[in-house]
Amino acid sequence: DVQMTQSPSNLAASPGESVSINCKASKSISKYLAWYQQKPGKANKLLIYSGSTLQSGTPSRFSGSGSGTDFTLTIRNLEPEDFGLYYCQQHNEYPPTFGGGTKLELK
């Protein structure tokens, strides 16, 4: 199985700032990486797929980049609703596998 490693595990920031979350695959997954947001009491939300394609409804302050084994989720001009957990997931091959998560907290 492809192992996915996210960093950092925790991240503190203030509204208006920009942050980046990294995801590394144990082997090349081409461009096939998805990002999800998880918040308490809400359904998980797909933000980005195929590395950089925004899911319908994802605000443009979110962007994804990378290919091969190294990927980045960048959130510019943080809004209060952006704080929560973020997960990456490779969708290049079976079984689909997730990173361990990054908790984005209010500084």
Next chain:
Amino acid sequence: EVQLVESGGVLVQPGRSMKLSCAASGFTFSSFPMAWVRQAPTKGLEWVATISTSGGSTYYRDSVKGRFTISRDNAKSTLYLQMDSLRSEDTATYYCTIYNNYRWFAYWGQGTLVTVSS
């Protein structure tokens, strides 16, 4: 609006069985592959099983093969997960998801908690 509502999660003893359900609405259920993803307490997400639109093809993670069965009733717009021979390591919140053929999870329910403990 897409809605996925899971039910059936309870406290169960090791070795026993349980069946989860997911009621779908707001989209043409029969047109989409579906999947279950789980999350153990304070842990990350883990894919469990996937089913094709007709139900004719199913896929499972190794640790649940032979114990879990994913199925669907397109007439009732409902997804199921039959879990047998449950183990403590199956304790998790189980999420119903719409699964894209390109292997990402497009929409999620809010989950149902399964606790396996004596």
